[in-house]
């Protein structure tokens with residue numbers, strides 16, 4: 001994630017940022033609200049399973065009954081669907097979702113190239129006119145697809161108390177800013193916050209999901225244990241539901257191990273130092289930009305035994321009360337730590353546990369014939385698999 005995508009919320013850590021963060025965490029990411037999105041999760045799960053089943057791209061002539069699927073695009077689509085629903089409150093048509101996804105992806109893919117414009121706005125207009133043109137084009141495309149969705153919603157909150165979903169957009173349209181004369185957010189600000197919501201939660205979660213599933217393909221014994229736990233807890237139920245996940249400690253350990261071994265971001269967002277401070281003899285001046293080696297922390301040999309191994313059991317050893325928020329101690333911090341910690345942490349963990357459990361319940365995941373799962377990394381918006389996962393998906397229920 002990058003600071004520029006958070007142009008409102010991270011522009012200044014001040015009253016507006018606090019207001020927006022409180023709105024997001026209490027209105028949308030609060031556990032009770034997240035629970036109300038349960039039917040949406042099931043809807044998206046069904047879409048995902050359907051897409052995985054009907055993807056014939058890997059079926060060879062010798063194995064027509066077994067699917068080998070390149071899973072990453074399906075994961076991304078599923079996470080995006082779910083966040084679109086939370087953002088705009090509607091089960092949008094597939095075509096609309098694809099269009100929104102396309103423009104948002106374009107923004108992400110160009111991000112690295114365009115971030116220099118924010119550093120030297122005046123000079124860069126002469127040096128990089130084409131990049132400025134691209135920036136305006138991206139913004140126009142984004143506005144063209146997001147503004148109708150925002151206006152269509154109308155920002156009413158009448159759904160509260162009924163079955164209708166409260167969407168992030170509704171909460172933003174209803175927001176007033178006391179410190180700024182009680183004004184409302186303008187449309188541009190709302191577009192920007194919706195983009196942040198969609199971007200921050202899609203790639204991070206789908207990347208983590210891919211890494212975890214890759215490890216379950218590579219380590220069949222871990223996948224078997226996840227499946228045994230599902231059978232024990234859910235039996236023949238229709239779906240592993242949010243409430244079932246609370247009783248699945250091995251699954252939780254698998255997700256944590258995935259985030260430790262393959263954090264989607266190797267750094268947090270850049271942070272500016274508010275006051276000059278001395279840390280272990282080093283003076284860090286006011287205004288300096290600092291960051292944290294997130295991945296290195298999770299791989300630290302002085303903290304973790306055989307850190308490069310995928311071994312979920314390590315999280316079970318002490319009775320499973322691992323603190324991923326870093327409020328007691330910091331052994332890993334895939335979501336950051338402190339007041340800027342990822343506000344989507346709870347939602348992300350829920351989505352990862354929910355999809356891993358249901359995907360393992362639906363299919364046995366094995367490597368594509370002749371393939372070895374390659375865990376090399378590549379830097380994109382997040383740290384992705386250099387060679388995306390292809391897996392044979394054998395339905396467990398016949």
Ligand code: HEM
Pocket residue numbers: 001006009010083196197198200201202204205208263264265267268269270334335336337339340341342343344345347348
């Ligand atoms: C596995 C999934 C995810 C990971 C690993 C992750 C990680 C992070 C990290 C490292 C940060 C920066 C923290 C810092 O600067 O100290 C962050 C910020 C943020 N994340 Fe997440 N995130 C994930 C999912 C989500 C989801 C699902 C959402 C919401 C829908 C979300 C919303 C945000 C927002 C809005 C920020 C910016 C917060 C601010 O400006 O203070 N993230 N995330």
